[in-house]
Amino acid sequence: MPAFARPHCFASALLAVLLAATAAGAGPQTRLVAGTDGVPICVAEAGDPQGPVLLLLHGFGQSHAVFARQFGGELARDFRLIAPDMRGHGCSGKPWTDAAYAGPAPWAGDLAAVLHASGVTRPVVIVGWSAGGYWAMDYLRVQGVAAVAGLVLAGSHGGLATAEIDPGLEARLATGRSAAAAYPLDIDQAIAQARQAPGRMAAQPLPEDIARVMSASTLMLPAYVRRHMSGWNLDNTDLAARLRLPLLFIVGSADAVAPPAQVEAVAAGLPAAEVRVYAGAGHATFAEQPAAFDRDVATFARRAYAATGMPQP
Template identity: 35%
Template structure:
């Protein structure tokens, strides 16, 4: 049975308009997905279209500056962690009183940590870091990035589209361990191009260290990573595991940074098992 997709606008930090996608039965365990740098909620299509939606309530937020959410270009709209935190809090509030499993991919890991630092984990039934960044702007963070990223990342902030588009194509291709189909490439390129270059630059201007926060987390946590991730190296998952000794750490073999798109069935079943095991 195909689930109905609802699209609604909510109000995030500082009064910013945000878009929230939702599908699945309202009575099922609730999972909220946070996408990564320069992407959109649409990237979770393999989850929304898969078996998870039959018995789980799935929601995905367009982060500020992305997708169908408002896109201010002032750096101050992205430098304050409390704004990101309040965005997530608004999405959780919109989903009602049920506990939420928060799934954070890539840059979404930083946003999840912003939320936890400001609002705590009382509304969370579980937390999943999927190839997730939790640190940014220092030597430790840089050491976890694949070396190829550094060769083109500056072009992602360029003001002219002729410079930006080839860099975005390279970025999208590098997010995958296997060749990307033409359909998927142009779909992803479309919502990457919607993000203003000023927003991409502002996202990477932050300096964030969440090691102290992670070492004190009490919520059930899982770390998922692709064994062939060339964007955020697998050592990042190992590092998270060392910071959170009770977290479940799993590698999806042969997948890259977009592990949930390259191996959707394995990702979805692993997520389902986590939700069931922790009675989320």
């Protein structure tokens, strides 16, 4: 086998084993759909096939598998959960060119393709964790709000924070971009970094199955994709004035990526936003406190759908 193929094949095999292990119960069903420019997008689905749709978006370097607790929890009883692996991530296609990741259009197009291929005809609630919040904003920027009933941002302000709210934003972005551009091609270094990923996500140790999935998912993001995304635009402040959707922020009290004070400051400037702060949680609230997360998302989604005139689950 060529040396350049080893990291991806290793990670793919590892994630397949982990998914098989965690899917002993009512796990999600997965399929491939054609995204922007024909890139294959892996889509996981669980829950009530006739229920209102929650579109779950994972974070950078992760995959749909991080939402294992949601696939088997309260949300799956009443809602249809659709969770794609974003391009370059998880089991989705990993284009080689920089253009495949440039700007909001490819990401927004992939999400539109997922909803179309899934036969979704009613407004959805988007739940974006971390970078998933930015991909949600890409969708709103390109596709508009007509097909969206509400938005949940977990561990994310979606690029809506101004320099006044987050004075260290530019410095952190520069550091992050430099790190992405320098991500190691060496498989041993990549494995070492993947092992550290779960510890950076939570204030307390994550459940073992979620931690393993996070590590494996990290390995499935090729170094060249990280480098292509090092120039990703994360400024969505221009959308704030136009954002009239019901909006729920969920953040851990110990989240260092999206600190509660910054999230609350962003929410204060939006007309239809509310904030839930989870005491003792870090960046991965959906995995650290899944019962509270599911309950808050379900309550918010029911209100958002009611505002559109859709039947209540």
